[in-house]
Amino acid sequence: MKIQDDRRFHPASAPDYVPVLQLRNLQLERLRRIVRRAFDRVELFRRRMEERGLVPEDLRNLEDLAKLPFSGKSDLRDTYPFGLFASPMEEVVRLHASSGTTGKPTVVAYTESDLKVWTEVMVRSLAACGLHRGDVVQNAYGYGLFTGGLGAHYGAEALGATVIPISGGNTERQIMVMQDFGVTAICCTPSYFLHLVERGRELGANFSRLRAGIFGAEPWSEAMRRRIEADAGVKAYDIYGLSEIVGPGVGIECFAQSGLHIFEDHFYPEVVDPATGEVLPDGAEGELVLTTLSKDAMPMIRYRTRDVTALIPEPCPCGRSVRRIRRISRRSDDMFIIRGVNVFPSQVETALLAVEGTLPHYQIVLTRQRGLDEVEVRVEVTPEVFSDEVRALEVLKRKLEQSLEHTLGIRALVTLVGPRTLQRSEGKAKRVLDERQI
Amino acid sequence: MKLRQLSLFLENRPGQLKLPCQVLGQAGIDILSLSLADTQQFGILRLIVKDEDRARRALEQAGCVVKVTEVLALEVADRAGGLAEVLEAFERSGLSVEYIYPLSAGHRGKTAVLAFRVEDPDRAVKLLAENGVRVLSREEAFAAMGA
Numbered sequence: 080m081k082i083q084d085d086r087r088f089h090p091a092s093a094p095d096y097v098p099v100l101q102l103r104n105l106q107l108e109r110l111r112r113i114v115r116r117a118f119d120r121v122e123l124f125r126r127r128m129e130e131r132g133l134v135p136e137d138l139r140n141l142e143d144l145a146k147l148p149f150s151g152k153s154d155l156r157d158t159y160p161f162g163l164f165a166s167p168m169e170e171v172v173r174l175h176a177s178s179g180t181t182g183k184p185t186v187v188a189y190t191e192s193d194l195k196v197w198t199e200v201m202v203r204s205l206a207a208c209g210l211h212r213g214d215v216v217q218n219a220y221g222y223g224l225f226t227g228g229l230g231a232h233y234g235a236e237a238l239g240a241t242v243i244p245i246s247g248g249n250t251e252r253q254i255m256v257m258q259d260f261g262v263t264a265i266c267c268t269p270s271y272f273l274h275l276v277e278r279g280r281e282l283g284a285n286f287s288r289l290r291a292g293i294f295g296a297e298p299w300s301e302a303m304r305r306r307i308e309a310d311a312g313v314k315a316y317d318i319y320g321l322s323e324i325v326g327p328g329v330g331i332e333c334f335a336q337s338g339l340h341i342f343e344d345h346f347y348p349e350v351v352d353p354a355t356g357e358v359l360p361d362g363a364e365g366e367l368v369l370t371t372l373s374k375d376a377m378p379m380i381r382y383r384t385r386d387v388t389a390l391i392p393e394p395c396p397c398g399r400s401v402r403r404i405r406r407i408s409r410r411s412d413d414m415f416i417i418r419g420v421n422v423f424p425s426q427v428e429t430a431l432l433a434v435e436g437t438l439p440h441y442q443i444v445l446t447r448q449r450g451l452d453e454v455e456v457r458v459e460v461t462p463e464v465f466s467d468e469v470r471a472l473e474v475l476k477r478k479l480e481q482s483l484e485h486t487l488g489i490r491a492l493v494t495l496v497g498p499r500t501l502q503r504s505e506g507k508a509k510r511v512l513d514e515r516q517i
Numbered sequence: 518m519k520l521r522q523l524s525l526f527l528e529n530r531p532g533q534l535k536l537p538c539q540v541l542g543q544a545g546i547d548i549l550s551l552s553l554a555d556t557q558q559f560g561i562l563r564l565i566v567k568d569e570d571r572a573r574r575a576l577e578q579a580g581c582v583v584k585v586t587e588v589l590a591l592e593v594a595d596r597a598g599g600l601a602e603v604l605e606a607f608e609r610s611g612l613s614v615e616y617i618y619p620l621s622a623g624h625r626g627k628t629a630v631l632a633f634r635v636e637d638p639d640r641a642v643k644l645l646a647e648n649g650v651r652v653l654s655r656e657e658a659f660a661a662m663g664a
Contacts, residue, residue, distance in 0.1 A: 460526045460559075461582065462583070462584065465524075465526050465582045465584050466584070467522075467524035467561060467584050467586045467634070468561075469554050469561060472526075472556075472559065473556070476558075494558060495526070495558065495559050496528055497526060497527065497533070497581075497582070498526075498580055498581070498582050499580045
């Protein structure tokens, strides 16, 4: 019965099944238009292309995309706040932002038409997970500058489902609502869902109507999926997205749960060697690079996601023609995602530097306690900050914690450790120790 | 008039206390007195030794974070109410005590010697003298500890 439900066809999903040749033609047409738009309206893209002696007309086929320069997170930072916008503010109807590397967020913009595309891909995402009119969707992604909340909200609404815009936090209220409102599907981070399930069990809650979870905004593993599905009796789907491209809805798993379909009529995927930038053949593991094919307010050309994956060459049993990527296994940089928030070690450095004046040796340790991600920053005590008095050291610890919370936007625990106790390695320091069992 | 005390940062886990003690042992430096302040997360080891500079160098070479702070050695009558009398002098002087630990007991039969940490040791020496409490000299303090 559940499989039947999952296979129910939603009209919005039609582009998922377009014949490949037709899809490639559409992609090329859209790619030419968006590169033209970026070239004409965004100084950074024009300059980069001109430096290589390229004009938009050089794009004769999809393979020519590989000639274009990459873009990355630092481009958003360098042009903060609006430098990559290709639409005048009169046409921009929404801004979102995500944490950046230097304390300033990275800002993204949407025109009305961009929001329509976003809603469309979210409808297709939820439909791929078997959701439809009549489902009661608890949206526990944070509402606000973070794209997760509003992205899932408008998608589920447009699908015709009943949306509960509960946002994140307040676990006991979440559990009450889930039970009392007969929630059938939930959107949140996988770690938060495990926390909900654990707490729900302690409270003797009954989630028997819940049948699907759409989980994203942080990395999670197959083992974690098995645990979620066994513990909660739901099907757990992995959703992928990033604000620089659109937000959630760049890709999603279908009922086969075997890789994430990328909605490549809007987001063109390439996988490249992270070191050389060379495009890799399907099946090879590398860094995912995405080009937005229809985003007007802020086109991104060959955006380096830093997410490591591979394009799956085989067709999916679900019949969709849009290609799949393997679940994201890791990142090609030091960034980590905690409770849906992007954190860079450089931000931690900024926070420590602000308190101590010089940068102490430190290590970031990520743990998962009772299903919730925690950040611990171990800081080596230096002669400069060491005090003979317990009180002074406790004040130091508190100041460091406040500075971290201020810079990262999430709470972090500081542990003062002895000098030379943190592991030093050749070359790049092992700054992040991920002890989460995911 | 003042003693130079060595303070060390210790993590709160097994084996942490042994290292500095071993280092001093190998350097042939005798620990005359010590106190250990601990919190849930970390500890501070405070040491009184005779050769502070050599001890400090040895500890720092072994990777310890060492801070030198000054403490006052005071003689306290070894009987009920003895410490209270000295603390009364602190109160009259408007001085607050950060911490106290013993340096020796039964000195000269009738007195104990304690280390007092105050915010401004030089000012404290003067004020205490005005209130009838004498701070022991470095030599007197070492003598009390049998060194």
